[in-house]
Amino acid sequence: MTIPDDAQPVAVPGGEGPDRAPTSPFASPSGRRELPPTPPTPAPEPTPSAPEAPSLDAPPVDEAVAPPSAPVAETAPVAPQPPAPHPPGTHWSVPHGSVPTFAQPSPSVPANPYGPAVQQPVPAPWAGVPYTTTGTTAGVDPVPPTGPSGVPHTVVLHRKRRRTLSAAWVVPLVIIALAAGAVGGVVGSRLTEDDRLADAGLPVAPAGASTVDRAPDSVAGIAAGVLPSVVSIQVDGPDGSATGSGFVLRGDGYLVTNNHVIAQADGSATTTITVTFVDGSEQDATIVGRTADYDLAVLKVDVEGLTPLLLGDSDAVVVGDPVVAVGAPLGLAGTVTTGIVSALNRPVSAGEATDSDDQAFINAIQTDAAINPGNSGGPLVNGAGEVIGINSAIAQPPGSLSTVGGSIGLGFAIPSNQVRRTAGQLIETGSATYPIIGVLLDQRYTGEGVQVSTDVQDGRQPVTADGPAERAGIHPGDVILAIDGRPVTDPDELIVAIRARTPGDTIVLHVRSGSSERDVRVKLDESPTD
Structure with a gap:
C-alpha cells in the first residue's frame, strides 16, 4: 500500500x-x-x-x-x-x-x-x-x-x-578534560584547605590582605638596599680556611673587609680568595692592599657595574642611634641584625691575639647588634643605609677559654671615617700610613692619665728625637691627661684617639710635668703601617 x-x-x-x-x-x-x-x-x-x-x-x-x-x-x-x-x-x-x-x-x-x-x-x-x-x-x-x-x-x-566523534575530535577533548581536571584538583585542594581552616575556627586572612608597604628607613627597607652590595668571603690555603664578610666600595670591583679575614692569603701563591655575591655568583679576588694597624684590607674582583655602599660620617654618630649589621655570621650569608650605638671611642684591639704584629688599635663604635664570627668585614649602617663602621670585633666574658665565641651584645666596628681614609690609601698606593706623636708609653703605669716611658724599649728612645712630641716640649716621664679635652686613662685610649686622626692634623694634649699642668699643641707626623 x-x-x-x-x-x-x-x-x-x-x-x-x-x-x-x-x-x-x-x-x-x-x-x-x-x-x-x-x-x-x-x-x-x-x-x-x-x-x-x-x-x-x-x-x-x-x-x-x-x-x-x-x-x-x-x-x-x-x-x-x-x-x-x-x-x-x-x-x-x-x-x-x-x-x-x-x-x-x-x-x-x-x-x-x-x-x-x-x-x-x-x-x-x-x-x-x-x-x-x-x-x-x-x-x-x-x-x-x-x-x-x-x-x-x-x-x-x-x-x-x-x-560518533572521530579521533581528531576525541583526542583534543580528552586533553582539555585532563587539563581541566588538574586545574580543578589544585583549586579544589586549596579551597578544601581553606574550608578545613574555616571549619577549625581559625581566622584566614583574605588574599592580598597581608601586603605591607615598607618604608625606606625601616629595617626591611634598609636591608633591601644594603644586601645586594654585601659579599661573603672565603679564604682557602695550606693553613686552613677562613670566612668573613665585606661590601662593595667602588662599582669597578673594589671591595673592603678586615685584614684578619684575609691575613693568611697574603704572600701565599697556593691560597685562594673566593667572593660570593647575594645572587649566588662567585668571583676570585686578589689583594690590593692591607694594613694590620687598622685591620683593613681592599680586594679586587673582575666585575664591573657593582653597586657600592655610601660611607657616612662616623663623627656625626651619637649614642642611641639605631644601626643595622649585615654579614655572614658562621657562613650564613645575608644575615641582618639590629641594635643601637651603645658607646663611642672604645679602644679595641682587633686581629689575631696570638700575634702582636697583627694587633690593630681601633677607636671603635660599640653596638649591641648581634655580631658573630663571620660578621667581620661586614657593614654597620645607620637609619639612612649609610655605612658608619665595619664590624671587626666582639667582647668575650672575662676568663673565657674559648677563642671563638658568640655575641654577648658587645660588638665593635671601625669608624667609617677611618675606613674612607685608609681604604683610599690602599687603593692608590697599596699601603697606608697612620699618625704618630713620637713617644713610647709606659704600660706599667697605673696612675691618672698615661705616662711617657722613662726607659729605652727595644732600642727605641722614650721620646723620638725631633719628633712631634719633642718639638711640643713633652719629656720622658710626663703624664698626658687628655686629648682634645677628652680624658684618657689607658695607653690604648690615647693610641686609638691619635690613630683616628690624619697625619698633619694638630691636636691639643693636656700634660702634667711634675706638679704643673699645661696644654700643648702637637702636629701629627705619619708612619707607614705594617
Whole structure:
C-alpha cells in the first residue's frame, strides 16, 4: 500500500498513555462516529472493587463512558487525535484516510474527572492478523492498527542514526578534560584547605590582605638596599680556611673587609680568595692592599657595574642611634641584625691575639647588634643605609677559654671615617700610613692619665728625637691627661684617639710635668703601617 504524496500522517489516537480512554467513546470498527437518537442513560455505579494500580503517566479521564451497544447515527468523520506514545526513535506510518480503532474501556468503570485514571485491560482485536515492519527496536513489538477492511497497515520503525566523534575530535577533548581536571584538583585542594581552616575556627586572612608597604628607613627597607652590595668571603690555603664578610666600595670591583679575614692569603701563591655575591655568583679576588694597624684590607674582583655602599660620617654618630649589621655570621650569608650605638671611642684591639704584629688599635663604635664570627668585614649602617663602621670585633666574658665565641651584645666596628681614609690609601698606593706623636708609653703605669716611658724599649728612645712630641716640649716621664679635652686613662685610649686622626692634623694634649699642668699643641707626623 502506498501513501499519496500530498497525504499527511494521521496520529494514532490514544491520548497521553495506553491507559487513557479514547477521545471518542463511540468509535465504531468502521472508523465512523455514530450518535444515539436519545441521550444516553448513565449506567448504575457497580460495586467498587479493588482498583488496579493507578498509572502515574495518564491524565484523568474527563469524559463519561457509554455502553458500547447504544446505536449511533452516522455523522461526520472522526477528527484526528493526538498521537499515542510509542517507543523512542520509532515512527508509525498510517495510510491516509484510515482511522484505526482502539478497544474501549470497560463500561463497568465509571468516569472520574477528578481522580487518577485506572489502567484498563486492552483486548487484542488484532490477534492473528498478519502485519509487516520495517526496522526494529530492541525489546519493542508494536501492535499495528488495522483499517476498516481489516487489512493490516504497514508499521515503519525508524531508528535514529547514532552520531560518533572521530579521533581528531576525541583526542583534543580528552586533553582539555585532563587539563581541566588538574586545574580543578589544585583549586579544589586549596579551597578544601581553606574550608578545613574555616571549619577549625581559625581566622584566614583574605588574599592580598597581608601586603605591607615598607618604608625606606625601616629595617626591611634598609636591608633591601644594603644586601645586594654585601659579599661573603672565603679564604682557602695550606693553613686552613677562613670566612668573613665585606661590601662593595667602588662599582669597578673594589671591595673592603678586615685584614684578619684575609691575613693568611697574603704572600701565599697556593691560597685562594673566593667572593660570593647575594645572587649566588662567585668571583676570585686578589689583594690590593692591607694594613694590620687598622685591620683593613681592599680586594679586587673582575666585575664591573657593582653597586657600592655610601660611607657616612662616623663623627656625626651619637649614642642611641639605631644601626643595622649585615654579614655572614658562621657562613650564613645575608644575615641582618639590629641594635643601637651603645658607646663611642672604645679602644679595641682587633686581629689575631696570638700575634702582636697583627694587633690593630681601633677607636671603635660599640653596638649591641648581634655580631658573630663571620660578621667581620661586614657593614654597620645607620637609619639612612649609610655605612658608619665595619664590624671587626666582639667582647668575650672575662676568663673565657674559648677563642671563638658568640655575641654577648658587645660588638665593635671601625669608624667609617677611618675606613674612607685608609681604604683610599690602599687603593692608590697599596699601603697606608697612620699618625704618630713620637713617644713610647709606659704600660706599667697605673696612675691618672698615661705616662711617657722613662726607659729605652727595644732600642727605641722614650721620646723620638725631633719628633712631634719633642718639638711640643713633652719629656720622658710626663703624664698626658687628655686629648682634645677628652680624658684618657689607658695607653690604648690615647693610641686609638691619635690613630683616628690624619697625619698633619694638630691636636691639643693636656700634660702634667711634675706638679704643673699645661696644654700643648702637637702636629701629627705619619708612619707607614705594617
